[in-house]
Amino acid sequence: MRELSNTSEHRAPTDDPASQLTKAWKHIQGRAQGPNKAWLKNTRPLTMHESTVMIAVPNEFTRERIETRLRVQIEDALSDFFHRQMRLAITVEPDLELSLGVPDRDEDPEELDPEPAQFIPKPDAERRRPGTATLSTPSPSSNDGVDRLNPKYTFETFVIGSSNRFAHAAAAAVAEAPGKSYNPLMIYGESGLGKTHLLHAIGHYVHNYYDRVRVKYVSTEELTNDFINAISDNRTAQFRRTYRDVDVLLIDDIQFLESKIQTQEEFFHTFNTLHNAQKQIVMTSDRPPKLLEALEPRLRSRFEWGLITDIQPPDLETRIAILKRMAATQNLTAGPDVLEFIASKIQTNIRELEGALIRVTAFASLQRQDVDLELAQIVLKDLIPEGTESEVTPQLIMSETADYFGITLDELTGTSRTHVLVTARQIAMYLCRELTDMSLPKIGQLFGGKDHTTVMHADRKIRELLRERRSVFNQVTELTNRIKQQGQ
Numbered sequence: 001m002r003e004l005s006n007t008s009e010h011r012a013p014t015d016d017p018a019s020q021l022t023k024a025w026k027h028i029q030g031r032a033q034g035p036n037k038a039w040l041k042n043t044r045p046l047t048m049h050e051s052t053v054m055i056a057v058p059n060e061f062t063r064e065r066i067e068t069r070l071r072v073q074i075e076d077a078l079s080d081f082f083h084r085q086m087r088l089a090i091t092v093e094p095d096l097e098l099s100l101g102v103p104d105r106d107e108d109p110e111e112l113d114p115e116p117a118q119f120i121p122k123p124d125a126e127r128r129r130p131g132t133a134t135l136s137t138p139s140p141s142s143n144d145g146v147d148r149l150n151p152k153y154t155f156e157t158f159v160i161g162s163s164n165r166f167a168h169a170a171a172a173a174v175a176e177a178p179g180k181s182y183n184p185l186m187i188y189g190e191s192g193l194g195k196t197h198l199l200h201a202i203g204h205y206v207h208n209y210y211d212r213v214r215v216k217y218v219s220t221e222e223l224t225n226d227f228i229n230a231i232s233d234n235r236t237a238q239f240r241r242t243y244r245d246v247d248v249l250l251i252d253d254i255q256f257l258e259s260k261i262q263t264q265e266e267f268f269h270t271f272n273t274l275h276n277a278q279k280q281i282v283m284t285s286d287r288p289p290k291l292l293e294a295l296e297p298r299l300r301s302r303f304e305w306g307l308i309t310d311i312q313p314p315d316l317e318t319r320i321a322i323l324k325r326m327a328a329t330q331n332l333t334a335g336p337d338v339l340e341f342i343a344s345k346i347q348t349n350i351r352e353l354e355g356a357l358i359r360v361t362a363f364a365s366l367q368r369q370d371v372d373l374e375l376a377q378i379v380l381k382d383l384i385p386e387g388t389e390s391e392v393t394p395q396l397i398m399s400e401t402a403d404y405f406g407i408t409l410d411e412l413t414g415t416s417r418t419h420v421l422v423t424a425r426q427i428a429m430y431l432c433r434e435l436t437d438m439s440l441p442k443i444g445q446l447f448g449g450k451d452h453t454t455v456m457h458a459d460r461k462i463r464e465l466l467r468e469r470r471s472v473f474n475q476v477t478e479l480t481n482r483i484k485q486q487g488q
């Protein structure tokens with residue numbers, strides 16, 4: 001706000017008081033920056049009487065803001081301008097609101113002036129490093145954004161290995177000191193390597209450690225859809241509030257912002273607003289920012305302001321450790337030889353690793369048999385056909401599933417709740433999740449614009465049914481086989 005009083009190049013004018021006042025006020029408005037500019041934009045100089053300048057503002061709120069935040073600077077600037085001690089008087093003129101129009105987006109004071117983030121530890125929060133504490137165990141219900149986080153994705157359940165050590169350390173540092181250590185933090189890497197897991201872990205930790213902190217987790221597709229809907233419903237102000245009224249913004253799969261020009265523009269402002277107010281931004285992507293070529297350069301460069309870290313595919317030891325942790329947390333019994341066998345077969349995607357363990361243990365449970373190496377070999381033979389890596393697309397999964405169940409693609413993606421259609425739809429969604437890189441919202445979109453929670457539910461449901469119903473296990477196994485054969 002020092003900018004207001006820097007008037008050295010302006011000498012006291014010699015023209016009449018009215019035009020002197022107009023010039024003085026224009027000068028002050030011209031020098032103001034950021035939120036100050038927006039507050040002053042909607043004001044008009046009225047009169048000058050001796051050493052008092054009276055201005056009009058459109059509403060009580062603006063008057064209060066100027067009184068409390070800008071009065072001193074404005075009086076200093078006026079005093080500099082007129083070379084004598086000046087005072088400011090403010091009056092409210094509601095008509096101004098109409099005659100000056102609403103502030104435009106870049107200068108809307110409400111949007112440019114969020115309170116700086118304050119991360120205050122909860123009184124009873126005992127400081128511990130993420131990953132060693134029970135601190136990040138999520139609370140069951142909450143209305144501050146944390147209810148959108150997967151309760152299983154915490155620092156405690158994240159297995160650290162050489163492939164993800166740095167990303168984990170960066171995420172932990174951000175969770176411990178949001179808005180301070182690295183802002184933004186960008187975690188990139190291929191599908192199924194734990195990016196979303198770390199994103200949620202930050203959210204849980206921050207929520208549990210800091211008092212009244214607002215966390216928002218969103219996938220980039222949801223962000224884009226929200227924005228498009230907001231435009232079509234004339235609710236952009238509400239949209240901005242939703243995204244800017246947070247302390248920690250977690251955005252998954254930011255690569256989907258590429259080529260979405262308008263959403264990029266909007267996100268650019270959101271990013272600036274949050275960053276200026278020291279709010280934490282964490283993003284995941286399948287590529288580092290410099291390879292997000294269809295992203296506006298100014299946005300790309302902002303993504304490089306903080307820390308960029310990658311996650312690599314895990315080595316064998318880490319894969320075994322992950323399987324061990326998964327087996328323990330999900331109460332699945334499998335010996336070390338079985339875990340090692342699965343880990344040796346599935347090398348690149350941890351989601352697939354988990355899927356394989358689930359199928360092996362489900363099969364054993366259906367057979368009422370112990371999980372042993374032989375059984376694991378049988379199940380994985382179906383899951384991973386010999387030969388080259390197969391190219392599985394969601395279209396292939398959908399058409400094969402429709403074919404398998406003798407239904408049409410329209411029925412598969414429709415809304416009918418008949419038993420066969422629901423099962424077929426859920427299996428196809430589950431397979432899209434397991435065999436492709438598609439995110440939940442993207443899969444939802446392909447299935448007739450369904451919500452990502454519907455896909456999540458389908459995924460969970462089929463995992464359950466795999467161990468409870470032999471028919472479902474057989475259907476999923478057969479279908480996977482067909483799809484993988486076709487995909488080769």
Ligand SMILES: Nc1ncnc2c1ncn2[C@@H]1O[C@H](COP(=O)(O)OP(=O)(O)OP(=O)(O)O)[C@@H](O)[C@H]1O
Binds near residue numbers: 192196198
């Ligand atoms: N280091 C790890 N320790 C334990 N579980 C892990 C680890 N890494 C990944 N996982 C698990 O693997 C699965 C896939 O991880 P996640 O969804 O975070 O991947 P992603 O990189 O975000 O993938 P995508 O880009 O496809 O969204 C999740 O169930 C996650 O909990």
